Amino acid sequence: MSDKGEFTAIVSSNRKIRQPFHRLRLEFAQEGAKAFANFKPGQFAQLDLSNAALPSPENIPQELCDAAGRQILLRRPFSFAKVNADGDRTFAELLYCVVGPATLRMTTLSSGDSISVIGPLGNGYHVPAGKKKVLLVGGGMGTAPLQHLAQALTDRDDGIAIIAFAGAKTVDGLPFEGQLDEISQQLGFSLPEFATYGIESLVATDDGSAGYHGLVTDCLLHWLENSRLRAEDLIICACGPEAMLARVAQIAGQKNIDCQVSLERRMACGIGLCQSCAVECKVPDSSETAYKMCCEHGPVFDGREVVF
């Protein structure tokens, strides 16, 4: 497997899915192609967006006007939603939400632009052989690395079954394509990003504007209570807001289901040096806790070890 490093990627496309969600496709060549061909779902990369231009003033959302002018001193961490190796080139797709100056600048990248990327970083998800069904549970932007995990598990071709749960406060917080407000409460192929791999999904919104009316964790619990599968055959892989992850880990713990959660922290170095991304973890066989670095030991942690 190739080591991590700093590579130049070329933008091959950058399109808005719908406000405020965009999809950026990067192309890596040579050593970068080798390194990113091995990018595991749940790993991340640090992008240098300091040279990207700001959008014109009329394209800057009102709520970001003040933040827009801030200098981008630090790289920003992103996972990938899809990775394809094609001969001596590797294409990586990044699903992003515009929340501040760096992601605002990201929207102006266009085909042919180059960007410096450090990666692959962190550990990624690990679905052990022998599991029969993987439950992907994502909240908001948290579904980005889960889309990549869906791709990788499908490529594994060992017959493992997969179901995706995607939640948000309202339909506007779901980072998917298509007519989302028409999604029903039923399990189906409503999310094309998962349907493309033959994976069924359940959508939940807190206000009922799409899919199940309620929290995605309630939707998960409801599904588990109607499932006849044995706990040891299941594994939950989750990514999303911390409160959602805490509840997913709690449900998994109560039902004795293996669970991996991908945590988000503000990151600076991304390689375990600056200590800015600490995660409090339980020390096995002890009442004590210890801090691990999200960028180095994570971002994916066993749901049982994190102190939420």
Ligand SMILES: Cc1cc2nc3c(=O)[nH]c(=O)nc-3n(C[C@H](O)[C@H](O)[C@H](O)COP(=O)(O)OP(=O)(O)OC[C@H]3O[C@@H](n4cnc5c(N)ncnc54)[C@H](O)[C@@H]3O)c2cc1C
């Ligand atoms: C491992 C990892 C993977 C990520 N993958 C994705 C992804 O696939 N797509 C995506 O859109 N975003 C992803 N993010 C978040 C992304 O890094 C931030 O949205 C980005 O850095 C924001 O930069 P900005 O300058 O636009 O906004 P900033 O001004 O830096 O942030 C805007 C607001 O967003 C919040 N925020 C920003 N970064 C974080 C963070 N790391 N943790 C918690 N809150 C934060 C803060 O409240 C802040 O006020 C990921 C973060 C991590 C740690």
Ligand code: FES
């Ligand atoms: S970001 Fe520096 S230690 Fe994690």
